[in-house]
Amino acid sequence: MNKMERKDFDFIGKQTPYQVPDGFFQEAQQKVMLKVSQQRRRRLVLKRSIIMLSSAAILVGLVFIPGRTIVKNEADKQPAATTQQIDKTASGADDSWINELGDEDLEMMASIVENDEFLK
Amino acid sequence: MINDDEIYGLYQKNKEQGFRMLMDAYQKSLYFFIRRMVVVHADAEDVMQEVFLRVFRNLSSFRRDCSLKTWIYKIATNECVRFLHHQNESEVPLEAGLTSELLTTEYVDYENELAVNFQKAILTLPEKQRVVFNLRYYDELEYAEISRITNIKVENLKVDYHYAKEKIKKYMMNE
Numbered sequence: 555m556n557k558m559e560r561k562d563f564d565f566i567g568k569q570t571p572y573q574v575p576d577g578f579f580q581e582a583q584q585k586v587m588l589k590v591s592q593q594r595r596r597r598l599v600l601k602r603s604i605i606m607l608s609s610a611a612i613l614v615g616l617v618f619i620p621g622r623t624i625v626k627n628e629a630d631k632q633p634a635a636t637t638q639q640i641d642k643t644a645s646g647a648d649d650s651w652i653n654e655l656g657d658e659d660l661e662m663m664a665s666i667v668e669n670d671e672f673l674k
Numbered sequence: 675m676i677n678d679d680e681i682y683g684l685y686q687k688n689k690e691q692g693f694r695m696l697m698d699a700y701q702k703s704l705y706f707f708i709r710r711m712v713v714v715h716a717d718a719e720d721v722m723q724e725v726f727l728r729v730f731r732n733l734s735s736f737r738r739d740c741s742l743k744t745w746i747y748k749i750a751t752n753e754c755v756r757f758l759h760h761q762n763e764s765e766v767p768l769e770a771g772l773t774s775e776l777l778t779t780e781y782v783d784y785e786n787e788l789a790v791n792f793q794k795a796i797l798t799l800p801e802k803q804r805v806v807f808n809l810r811y812y813d814e815l816e817y818a819e820i821s822r823i824t825n826i827k828v829e830n831l832k833v834d835y836h837y838a839k840e841k842i843k844k845y846m847m848n849e
Contacts, residue, residue, distance in 0.1 A: 562839055563792075568812060571789040572709045573781040579705070582719060583697050586726045590693065593727070657731065 600663055675699075678742040685733065693730055700746055701726075703813060707747065710796065710808050711754040713772050715781040721757050725750045740822050747815070748823040751805055758801070773797045795845035799838050806831055807838040 655663070676699040685692025704725065709718040728749050736745060762768045773794055776782065784790060796804060805824060809815045810831075817828045824831070 562843070563811070566788055566792050569786070569789050570706065570710065570812075571783040571786045571793060572706060572715075573783055574705070574715065575781065578719075579701055582705075582722065583694070583701060586697065586723055586730075587690065587694065589723070589727055590690065590730050593731075 597660065600660065604663075678738075681742065693733070696729070696733075696742070696746075697726060700743065704746065704750055707808060707813055708750055708754055710793070710812065711751075711804070712757060713775045713797070714779045717757065717761075721750075721753050725753050728753070741819070744815070744819045744822050747809065747813070747819075751809075751823050755801065755805075768801065769797055769799070791846065791849050792842070795842040795849075798845060799841060802826070803834050803838040803841075806834045807842070810835050 676695060681692055681696045681699065683692075684695050701722075705718060705722050708721045708725070709715065712718050712721055725746070729746055736742075758768060762771065776790070776793055776797060782790065796807060799807060802824070806820060806826075809820045809823065810817070815823070817831050820826075820831050821828050826834070
């Protein structure tokens with residue numbers, strides 16, 4: 555800010571009549587940190603639940619797909635490969651899309667997960 | 675004064691500690707910017723909290739194409755405008771509503787008449803001029819930074835600031 559601009563309101567400077575209660579800034583910071591850690595916890599729970607759900611869905615799919623029983627002989631030839639595929643899918647689930655979700659979507663999904671008896 | 679690199683450095687190592695450092699650096703100036711915009715202490719507290727939560731959620735994806743201060747003030751300005759528009763559903767003009775709140779709300783030093791009148795003068799400004807005046811006069815941001823925050827060209831900002839000053843001077847002379 556140049557001298558000319560500063561000079562315009564020399565009679566008052568930067569003072570304002572606004573005040574805050576004692577200890578306000580410290581308290582406000584604690585409130586924000588509390589909300590931040592709650593949000594982080596919710597995201598973590600959601601992420602874990604989604605990974606568990608996708609793993610379960612893959613397993614269920616593999617067990618109940620009718621095609622697998624018909625071509626049983628072919629499947630028997632490569633049992634190790636199938637197990638590896640399951641492990642790979644389960645541990646390396648692509649959850650990057652969670653980061654792209656909006657806050658409202660995350661909140662909604664988190665509340666669904668928290669209220670679902672089967673996921674607890 | 676803590677700089678952006680220190681905040682980032684700590685944030686990379688420990689998100690919560692880094693964020694705490696960010697709040698230490700910006701909390702006071704940000705609160706008073708918001709307070710000058712929304713007037714009521716409790717509203718300023720709510721808006722500030724929302725601003726910091728947004729900052730925390732988006733800090734990892736912040737591209738650093740401007741300073742942290744500019745980015746935070748942009749979020750704060752948007753949040754203030756959103757809050758004021760949401761609140762102003764009545765038929766009373768926004769500026770009149772804020773002025774009457776200034777005269778009745780808590781945590782205002784009414785003994786400092788000059789400062790109260792100066793704020794009253796600022797509250798008579800249209801929203802855009804009020805944002806520009808507050809960012810330039812109190813927070814001493816450069817026009818280029820205010821331009822990033824408001825998406826208004828620097829030339830137009832200078833005109834807005836000039837008009838804001840003239841209106842405030844006129845108001846103060848008539849008081």
